[in-house]
Amino acid sequence: MQYVKANDSEDPKCPHCDAKLTKVKFKNLANDGFGKRKLIFFCPSCNKVLGFSDADVSYF
Numbered sequence: 001m002q003y004v005k006a007n008d009s010e011d012p013k014c015p016h017c018d019a020k021l022t023k024v025k026f027k028n029l030a031n032d033g034f035g036k037r038k039l040i041f042f043c044p045s046c047n048k049v050l051g052f053s054d055a056d057v058s059y060f
């Protein structure tokens with residue numbers, strides 16, 4: 001698998017409502033019980049969930 005950097009003019013699309021995603025909303029979820037913070041990412045247009053992450057983004 002190869003990672004290819006997108007051009008600045010390319011934006012991902014929401015798989016639910018097809019909106020061009022120039023920004024993504026996220027929310028902290030409660031601690032998962034294993035000491036990790038979880039984030040949930042969702043579309044700012046339709047609020048449907050795009051994904052989860054347990055990456056530490058406490059600097060936001």
Ligand SMILES: [Zn+2]
Nearest residue numbers: 014017043046
């Ligand atoms: Zn959407």
